[in-house]
Each structure stands twice: as structure tokens, then as C-alpha cells.
Amino acid sequence: MPPIPMGEPARPRREPILSVRNLETHFLLDEGVVRAVDGTSFDLFSKQTLGIVGESGCGKSVTARSILGIVESPGKVVGGEVMLRRDGAREMIDLAKLDPKGDRYRAIRGAEIALVFQEPMSSFSAYHTVGNQIIEAIRLHQPLTKKQARNKAIDLLHMVGVPKPDRRIDEYSFELSGGLRQRVMVAMALSSDPRILIADEPTTALDVTTQAQVLDLLRQLQDERDLAIILITHDMGVIAEMADDVVVMYLGKEVENGPVDDIFHNPKHPYTRSLLNSIPSILARPRSKLSTIEGSIPHPYARPPGCPFHPRCTVAIPGLCDSQTPRFLPMGDRQGVSCFLHHGPSGQSMPSGKDTGARHDAV
């Protein structure tokens, strides 16, 4: 962080509490290197919900694990910065430079950045009561006795809307319903009062009603606790409902970002448009075919040259998109996109970039 110049009056500017810059996480396998996350950048502010969206296998979850420093071997954060502003601190620290197994990282993990993720069934150990697992999370970061931690755990369960928390605390995860399990998971994640909550597909395994309840709960907790939430999902509906800003990822690369309204109403990248087109609409004619994105995600070892999306892109420019990789560049004040439709190979603005929407429709 550059120091604020002396002469200038310090104006209250919003500063990110987490700033990810050019994050690269690779899996070094015998068959080759899989670039699971390949240069992702975003800022996260307090009270903000940032949605990360993309198909399965595009690096969303690995991004989350990279931030927490829990990428499993043979995966490794090989480049970029994960700058975190610790509670009350002015300086930011680069988590990517800390030893992932070290004590400093462990003090942050769970305490300042917490994780909730899909499959609440298998996310709890079936051999320990949920209380045991919550109390453990509390005592890892807070100097409380077992009894105090237990009381706090009961309070947390109460807060997330678990009925009869003093009894539920001694139950096992398989004795709870899917919705309750995810609530307990949220309670455990919030046990040490983190400022950042990473929710990795938190509602994927739940039915629609329960999904809505869990999302409501997240929003309510965000308001009460000024939480910043990174919401990882493939569900554009969840994004529309929850997110303030959106990062769209494809094959480990960020292809577009911007405020949720702009992403939904003025998507720039063909991939974002395809994702939006594939949302089933209530207005669609009955029995009409659902729109899909042609093809499937390439095999990680066979990453296409040029823009990773070009083989599936309906508006790819032959000779350009299949040979050169577009850079990620700003579009206006708030959006950013990596696509040759908007930027030329040298980064200059493309004349056709202004109304690619029309062009897209014409194709």
C-alpha cells in the first residue's frame, strides 16, 4: 500500500479488506501442469458480497482454498498476492507469502477468514458430535474453557436458527436434516467472528426452499456482523439474489468482472452471456429447448491455445482468438473483461466493442 500523501486530507475511502492479485495456483502432476487458477484478481470490501461464478472445474473452489492456504498437494499457489488487511491494521499482509502450514496462517484461517462449503453431510465428521466440532473451532482461536465454549456454541446455534440448540449440540451430523446441517456449518464458520466468509456452493446440495432459507440467513448475518462474503456458485440465480459484484471465471482465468447489475444487463464476455442464456426462464415457451453452452470444458491438460473459451465461443474471431490470449482490461469504470471483441491484441479499444450485444444477436 502506498502511504497517503501528506498534503492531501485523508478522505474516507473504502479500502478492500482482501485484495487478490494475479493469483496462480497450479497442480504439478506427472502428466503436466494444470493451471487451476491462472491469474485471478479481485477486491473484497467489508459488507460486500462478491460472487464468483463459472462452470464446474473452472477454478472457483481452488481460488477459495488458495485464499485459505489449504490447497491440497500437488496443488500449490505459485504466483500472485493475497493481501489481507487484518482487523484494525493499516498494513496489509500477503498471505501467499506465508507458510501455509505455519502458525501465522493458522491464526488467520478460521479466525479472520472462514469457509462454508457444499455437502454439509460429508463436511462434518460422523464420529464426533457437531458440538465437539464447533467447540473445537471456538477454542482454536479464543481462550475459553470447555464450558464457556460450549455455551458459546449453543448461542451460535441459536443465532443461526437451530431449534433446541442445547440438545442439537450433542447430536451427530447424520441426525440433522440437510438445512440444519448447513446452518450448523455456518454457525461453526462464524464461531470466531471472522470478517470474511467464503461460501463455496453453500446451497448446491439443498432443496430450493432450504436454499432460500440459508441464503436469507447469510444475508441477515452479513448485516448483523458486517461480513464480507465470497459466494462461489454456478447458479446465476443465486448470484442475482445475493451478490453485489461478480467475477466470472473460465478455465482458471477471470473472463469478466463488474457489479451484478452490469453483469446481468450488460454482459461483455460471450461466456457470461452464454451463462445468462442458460438460466431457465419462466417466460420461455413450454417444451422449448433449454439454451446450453456448446461443448464442454476442455481437459485440463489440453488447454486450447489463445483465448481458452474460443472453441466454444459463437463469435470467436478466426486467426486471432485461437492464437493469442486476450488480456484482462477495464471496460468503463466498473467492469473488466478479457475478450478480443472489446480489446485488440495490443490492448486498444475495439470499434466493435461498443455494441457487441447487437453483434452477438446478429450472429
Next chain:
Amino acid sequence: MLAYIFRRLIFAAATTVAISVIAFVIIQLPPGDFVDAYIASISATGGQVSLAEAEGLRIQFGLDRPMYLQYFAWITGVVQGDFGFSVEWRRPVSEVIGDRLWMTVIISVFAILLSWGLALPIGIYSAVRQYSIGDYVFTFVGFFGLAVPNFLLALIILYFSFVLFGANVGGLFSAEYQLEPWSWGKVWDLAKHLPLPGLILAIGGTAQLIRIMRANLLDELRKPYVVTARAKGMRESRVILKYPVRAALNPFASTIGYLFPFVVSGSIIISLVLSLPTVGPLLLRSLVAQDMQLAGTIVLMLGVLTVIGTFISDLVLMWVDPRLRAGLDG
């Protein structure tokens, strides 16, 4: 849950009765009976038994009665601690087995503990550091242990300890304690003799256990709850020991029942090679000599031990697996 335990107990009792019948059938299997064998053993030493005497003996032992009455007579004796008479040793079966049973228990328990103590940490290491050099070394040693018959290993060790150190590693006691009554000195002597045969006995099982533990743990390490635990900020070693290792240990509870009989019957050849005073060689000799009361008793004991072991492992499993407990209550 109590109902389940009760039901299990009844099954165990029924199985035990069935085993006793089979053991009795085994006793009766060889042609001729105990008196024929007795007469043969007397005449072998130059003695004479008249037909009348033989008849008298048959009546004395109840061999003229129908089969089921003989069974009841035998089982009544067994329940009261009278296991019959060993023709070969010319002593009551209980006396022949006597100390050997305890020696067997001691050496088996030692071998089992040793193989668990070695295999579990090695298995954990191999899984956590999969494909590391250490993993490959243990894998190699493990397959070596599985492939080499352990009696061969016992012979090799015997040979080298004799050639190199001039020491005889056979037996469980030094010569001076062999016939002594129990004393602290004798216990210490036993403790000194135990490790080597224990290790040889344990090696095959250890190799197998390492593979099982490694595979179990590798499965568990990929489960999401491990990520949850890491994300809490737990120390990595604590994460692994508290969650996946705990889950990987669960299947072992169900193997407790088979361990003891496996070690006893699997150790016969080693016990012969190392001249260990255990039940294994006794069983072998009794079968060769058609000493059927002794053989039947040993078969019965092994069977009953299996039943008890299985019952215990069911209880342990219920104790360690909350899902099982919930399933039984629900």
C-alpha cells in the same frame, strides 16, 4: 441397544453350542475309539489288555452308550472343567493345555499389539506422504513381509543368531527357568525371550495391516470434513489424527474377533520352528497322534474364542461408531 446386545448374546450362545457339537464330532471321527487307541498305546510299550478289560474300560468311559448321551457326558465334563484325558500324554487334557494356553495368549497378544503398534503409524505415514520415498520403502518392506513365509524368516533368524551370536533364540525360557515355578525372575526371562518370536509372528499381519490402514486413510483424507477441519485453522497433524485417522481405524474394530484364532492357528509352524510352548504345536501333534480328546478341546477353545472375540468386536464397533448406535436406537 440393550435388546441388540441381548440378541447378540443369544446368537453367541447358540453358535457356541454348535461349535461344541462339531468339536465332539471331530473327536469321534477317527475309526475306533479312545479305548482302541489306549490299547494300542499300551501294547506299543509291551503291555497287554484283555478284551474283558477293554469292555470294562468302555463301560467306565461310557463309550457303550448312544452318541448323544456321550456328547452330554462330554459337554457336562467340559462345563465343569473336565476336558477328558489325553492318550498321548497320559494326563488330563486340562493339565496338558494348562500353561500353554497362557503362553499362547501372552505371545499372541504381544504379537497383535506389536503389529498394530508398527502397522498403524506406518500406514498413517504412508497415506499422508503417499508416493514419498518413505512410502515406497515401507511398501517394499510390506510386500516382502507378505511374500516371505514367516517360518522361513524364523529359520533364517535362528540360523544367523546362532552363527553370529552363538545364541539359541528358540523357546520362551532359558534352560534354568524352564521347569521353575513362576517368579519375577522367570517373568523377566520371559520378557527377554518374547520380542523375537513376537516380531516374527507379527510380521505377516503387520504388512497386511499397513496396506489396509494406508488404503482406508487415503479414502478418508479426500473427504470434505478434512477440508473443514483445515479451514478452522487446526494444526495439520491434529487434523489428520482427530478426523481421518479416527474414521480409518473404525473397520479395525470388526477384525478383533478373528485376530486371536488367526494368530494361534497361523503360528503353528513358527512355534514348531522356534519351539515355543504354545497351543499351536500341541494341536498339530494331537491331530497326528489321533489324540482326539485333546484335539477336540483345542478346536472347541479356538471356536469359543472366536465367538467371544466377535462378540467383543461387535460391542467395540457399537461403542466407536455413532452411526451404528443411532441405527440401533432409531
